[in-house]
Amino acid sequence: MDSDERRRHLGVYLAGLRRAAGKSQRQLAALLCDVSGTQSVTRTEVSRWERGKRVPDVWLPWLAQLLGVPVREMERAAAYARGDVWASLPGPSASLSALLPEGDPLRPTDVTGRRIGAEEVAGLASRVHALRLADDVLAGGDLINPAFRELGSALALYRESSFTEDTGRGLLVQIGELGQIAGWIAADAGRLGDAERAYRIGLDTARQAGDMPLVGNLAGSLAYQWSNNGREQDGLGLAEAALHEAGDAAPPAARALFCDRVAWAHTRIGTPQHAQAAMRALGQAHEAFGAETNAETPAWAYWVSREELEIMDARVFTELHRPLRAVPLLTHVLDRYDTTHGRELALYRSWLAVALADANEPEQAAAEAQRVIALSCDLSSDRTTKRARVVLARLQEHAAVPEVQHVLSNYGHLLR
Template sequence: MTSTDRRREFGAYLASLRRHSGRSQRQFAAVLCAGSGAQSITRNEVSRWERGERIPDVWLPTFAQVLGMPLHELEQAAAYARGDAKATLPGVAATLADLLPNGDALEFLAASPCGRRIGATTVEGLAARVHGLRLADDVLSGGDLIVPAFRELHAAVRLFRESSRSESTGRGLLVQIGELGQIAGWIASDAGHGKDAERAYRLGISAARQAGDAVLVAQLAGSLGYHLSNSGREREGLELAKAAVVEAGPDAPAATRALFLDRVAWAHTRAGEQQPALRALGEAHAALDATDGAPAPSWAYWVNREELEVMDARVFTELHRPLRAVPLLQDVLGRYDATHAREVALYRSWLAVALVDANEPERAAEEARRVIDTSGDLSSERTAERARTVLHRLKGFEDVPEAREVLADYGHLLLA
């Protein structure tokens, strides 16, 4: 692990402690100043610590006092960030390589014929916890959830390897491992752990294939394709997105087929292919209108017309069609659940970029400030990256006072 990785993990650790104290970055800066009698800490400085740009050595005693935790734990975490080989970081998730057995993640999982016997109730309990992780992801970010997600994945794989059960119970357990692989991969990607995300998705594909659940295989392949499309591997992402549609087949539930086609649209967009992207958007809407298919699986609960409109707007934004993107995003944001802070920040980031393309820098600057103020309290690399994208786009309007003020306040984020 590089020194930069260590400092970023240390920053994520500090951010987690601050959020668990119930304070925003601005509130935390204020209470630190009050606790030390100084007036020199700002919200921006707290943000730098949480991004791993600086180590707040002299402030650690005040941290410990404010947070009500042992000073030695913070000192150990700071030593980890500085590169001490013997130091560890409390609370940070192990990588998937640490959690899973050695070997290829695509290797078929092997069960123990002589382990403890499990039945349907065990699988039902695991399914409830998996769905709980999905619901938690609606309101929390990757950095908050990566530890419990990977613990559940590790426990589920271990249970499969060490238990005995009927064929139907084994299939149900494999399905839950597949679903866990998907949500753990999504969470890891959001937390900025790209390699762990990819391996979690691939493990999930292996489990779903063994379970014979083609729609779940497609969900995992499409999720991996989406991750690759957003990680500079656009051609691989596009091929996986298209393969997911084929894997699911024409009789897949309407919501899932719409989801998979939406991912194809995004993958074409990231690959710079405008017309195929627009065609895939239309196909996704047509798929969602179908009413005679099988019922959607529980993991597709969030796929609806509103979410398809969000993807429409994102594609239009990436294709520099602001006249189509701006009204859609404004309409969606006007109806969206404000408790889903990460999604709201992401959608506002696309709105800000679309407004830049529409030559509305004043309004774009206003949205940019909202994005950054929200994302500063989230442990999401997705929102942090989108904030940087918005700031980069505003740099073309430094002669506009509103844009210049935002860049003056937050330009340091571009150095992250």
């Protein structure tokens, strides 16, 4: 792909973001002038960017702010247009669909390829787990291209190879696990459509493999996405179905995770009846985690711990406006949380900031807001960006407090 074509690709990407934000070229130009404090951007200049005539290098931070995408994602899109290090990766507007075959992604090809066995399945499992571990310390924008390429390659391996029944089942399980982590990464990058597609591919393969706990994990992941993005009732129904489909024999860590997702789905609906159901589900999560069983914990549940259950408890308490229960839990866990997990620290501190504001501790809430924004600024994570805005919006009620006023004066523009 030559430089002109890469710039056109960037232009299509920018135009799509602008339309999704409901802005005309003229309106975007005016907003760029407003946030930058200059008058040098015109509608004609925006048009040049979208036609691939120029790359808006100096305007990238403000474009990211106004169009609601992480700065680093915008910078990578521009780097791709310039032919920099990302030129070998899928373009900025590439979707998961563009990397997959038409129709059934598991349909075998007419030509049978090489025969594979347990070694290839083990290699794929190792790469899938490496993606999970990378997701602990990197954000979705950093990992989305590798995750999508890995999922496309795994599907191609299944379609184009020959293997025994046991090897085929092992491949299906790993594709299901890959669908889950790729979906999670895509959602963190703000690519919700791609995330849902990855989850659905994973669900199909996990069901074919007969791995019901994995089915529950995939369904629960999609339920979590729905609950957080305007489909609260659908999210609850799917979260409950995930718990039911996994069954009572699911390993304790997996069942605890599924109960937590049910709790969160009830919380997002937020009525008194659902609040009570959320509290019951939290209790069930702790009971499940402490159950004695011979079932082996699946690799994808390695991160589920008492500490993470307490984090979900505190998030639910915060959303239900019970700060006296949320603040001690969050403070206790955050004091010993792994500092390499920057995204999670930003997210969890965002709930602490809101809980402190609810507890009428605006000075402490402002201090936490500063930490959230400091942690988020270098993360290509749609989740942390949205949570930073939630915190800033919550602080507006305390705008007269000097510490809050300072935060809002420095970062209030993020709410525009």
